[in-house]
């Protein structure tokens with residue numbers, strides 16, 4: 001598998017998106033977001049998704065150059081319509097707007113509708129944490145195809161419905177919880193298919209409701225289970241709430257649109273720490289709290305206790321230095337796209 005440095009991979013992904021119709025700014029934003037997902041260890045949301053995004057552009061499901069429309073707003077609230085633009089570009093701009101409003105008014109919340117996939121959700125609240133804010137972001141799949149069964153159900157009715165919360169601190173990595181409310185993110189199944197490896201039991205059931213370790217069973221009518229295994233009612237409950245915040249509140253509705261158009265409805269909320277406590281005191285205490293957690297005696301077989309977000313930070317250190325492994329299937333797709341547009345020489349590593 002090719003191992004590529006982050007800068008070069010960003011450049012390659014940007015070029016592929018530009019020749020496929022994205023503007024330079026959109027392409028750079030999507031490529032940066034995907035490569036950051038790879039850097040932080042979330043290959044399922046990394047450059048593996050670029051061919052899918054390009055395919056969606058060709059299908060008209062993603063609209064390059066789509067306007068960013070504020071449908072409704074107050075000093076503290078905004079409803080954004082992305083008009084089917086690239087989710088990375090729409091969500092980044094919406095998060096910047098929310099940060100601006102929270103900077104002035106201490107709290108701000110935004111809903112986003114009609115945009116494509118936003119990738120690794122944690123990336124957006126981390127932007128606000130860097131500005132001294134606690135930020136929450138949820139995403140659902142709007143009325144696009146569902147992948148997760150409600151607790152006790154044998155059919156998909158909800159998305160993987162991720163939740164991310166980021167907190168300012170003085171830690172080297174971001175103190176950030178960023179998680180799907182399904183057993184795993186659907187992208188991890190696709191990654192297992194791309195790598196030709198088995199998945200653990202408990203991630204999915206096949207089309208007949210039987211446990212399976214074959215990731216291909218997911219594509220063949222299988223379904224993801226909610227987070228929590230036997231206690232999956234809690235993951236399911238979280239998922240249902242996220243669906244309401246990210247789909248019903250923005251006005252996307254629920255259920256599945258027959259066109260199969262992918263949509264990430266989002267809810268974003270930012271809280272300026274200074275409105276509650278002095279920022280530096282808060283950051284110091286969060287940092288001390290993380291060290292307190294990390295000082296816990298580990299269980300047998302566990303190397304160390306980590307704070308939320310630390311795994312991603314450790315991966316980022318490693319991959320920034322040593323490069324990102326791109327799976328063969330994705331690399332071949334890159335070559336096919338480059339060949340189609342006569343730019344093979346531009347994606348050499």
Ligand SMILES: NC(=O)c1ccc[n+]([C@@H]2O[C@H](COP(=O)([O-])OP(=O)(O)OC[C@H]3O[C@@H](n4cnc5c(N)ncnc54)[C@H](O)[C@@H]3O)[C@@H](O)[C@H]2O)c1
Pocket residue numbers: 042045117118119120121122139140160161162163164176177178179180181184185186188264305306307308309310311312
């Ligand atoms: N855009 C979308 O539609 C969408 C949908 C689903 C998921 N996603 C993204 O997929 C990515 C993967 O989600 P996931 O649920 O598989 O994440 P995950 O299970 O890898 O990690 C979830 C959380 O647990 C923390 N964590 C992991 N190992 C830990 C440990 N040993 N100790 C302490 N904390 C630990 C991580 O820092 C993270 O905050 C996320 O970035 C998510 O935003 C996106």
